[in-house]
Amino acid sequence: MKLTDISGDINEWFNGSGPLADIVISSRVRLARNIAGYKFLSRCSVAEKAEILKKLRDILMSLDLGDKIFYLAVDKTPVLDRHLLVERHLISRHHAFGKGPRGAVIAQREFFTAMINEEDHLRIQTLKGGLQLSQCAEQINRIDDMIEQRIDYAFSPRYGYLTACPTNLGTAARVSVMLHLPALKMTGQIEKFLNATRDTNLAVRGLFGEGTEAAGDFYQLSNQVSLGVLEAEVVAQFENVIIPEIVEYENAARNQLLSKEPDVLDDKISRAMALLRNAHLISSQEALFLLSHLRMGINMHERMGVSTPAINKLCSLIAAGSNAEKSAGLTGSPQAALSITTINRLFMLTQPAHLQLNCGKTLDAAHRDILRAKIIRSALNG
């Protein structure tokens, strides 16, 4: 399989399906494991790393995951391809640009990835659209059981799964949810949300873009504590308490915008639409920022039945654009699902590595801005 097979479309978990998918983009559970009898990676020689890589690769490639799986030697993969994997959240930046022999095993439908020789010998994750943490946890647990049949993990009765960093000890499970929170941002409540999560031992960071800046109002929320807790407890806390509460806040903020500042809401959406439909140069930061407003507008229409002048105009335009896509033979899915998919797809496909791989050549930032603007214009102008 080639990366260009997947780079032309959004991944399954970003396709706007799944419970609460208007606000909860995706759910992920990741486990960290190390093989017994080996040092952690910081003290492994190149030869030892290669040995670990081969062992784990052989095991992983023989697993039956109900989907085609492919292997990538990350250290030998072209830089642009590695960027693409990071943009699709299949591997971490640390893994893409780390040192020494390392690899990734990826399911074609992208619901499963294994990183070999990242910070730990093995990190496996499952990803699903919307709020589906227990399904992710159940699936990754099953895969972990299959791997464990074939190899001994470093495990201590006291500390659980032994990881290179003590922050991951215990279950070594990291539960993450990616959230789209534009209304909390617009109403100036996002800082309150961030502070509250930090006080309750949760980590928050941006989903797109570099560092902690949450471009496009996408936030990733994960647990910090993994020792002395059950996997199921953490999952249940996220699924039944924390996430529904945040979704409620975001919905309340959307309603607040609607009732108290309908002109502000319409202004943001209209401006975003005007810029995206007319710009000839657009940076990835600006595109994320503006697309975020459109995404919220469409979701407010589809999920909450909201109808304002700007939202109505946006939805009719998106539907027209979708029809144009349909008649061009790009997709055959129903129109209602397509409208939000158009926006979701733009989020993914206008990222730097996606732009370049899909046009088949490397582009400098200025040329990327031109191509990005062109793709967005044609998607939104029908």
Place this chain on the structure above:
Amino acid sequence: MQCQVCQKKEATIHLTEITDGVRSEMHLCEQCAQEEGIAVKSQLSINELLSGLLSTQPSDDELFGNTEHEASCPHCGFTLSQFTKEAVLGCPYDYEVFEKSLLPLIEKAHDGKTVHRGKVPSKMPNDTKKQIKLAALRQQLDSAVQSEDYETAAKLRDEINQLEEKKSATGNQ
């Protein structure tokens, strides 16, 4: 404004201190502020926090004769000073070798918890699994008693007794 310690980076932390009516100001970059022990919570990664904590270990270590700071792991040659730089350990045995020094960090990182309760590899002998469960139950019992939740405590005690009976029963076979 430049950082007054390293004189290189931009000062982003501005501290005003008033001691005995005397006002003093400090302008530091993030890194130097961290080294001075001025916490910048939202800007620090957990790894940086951990290594920061470790480098300012309490002097209890000296009182109790903790020699881990000079020791190196016989299995991988790792030392604690390397941990403060890299924030990752050298091998699984480091958790035993440097237990005294690591324990406060583990406790801090995991909200006061120090005993595993989650999944156990199915290959582990049944007895080990039981011991893990017992240790976890005892820790839960402790916190239930501390928070005066006697109903939960009673349930936990029953569960512990049951498990222990089973354990001795299998032990006698």
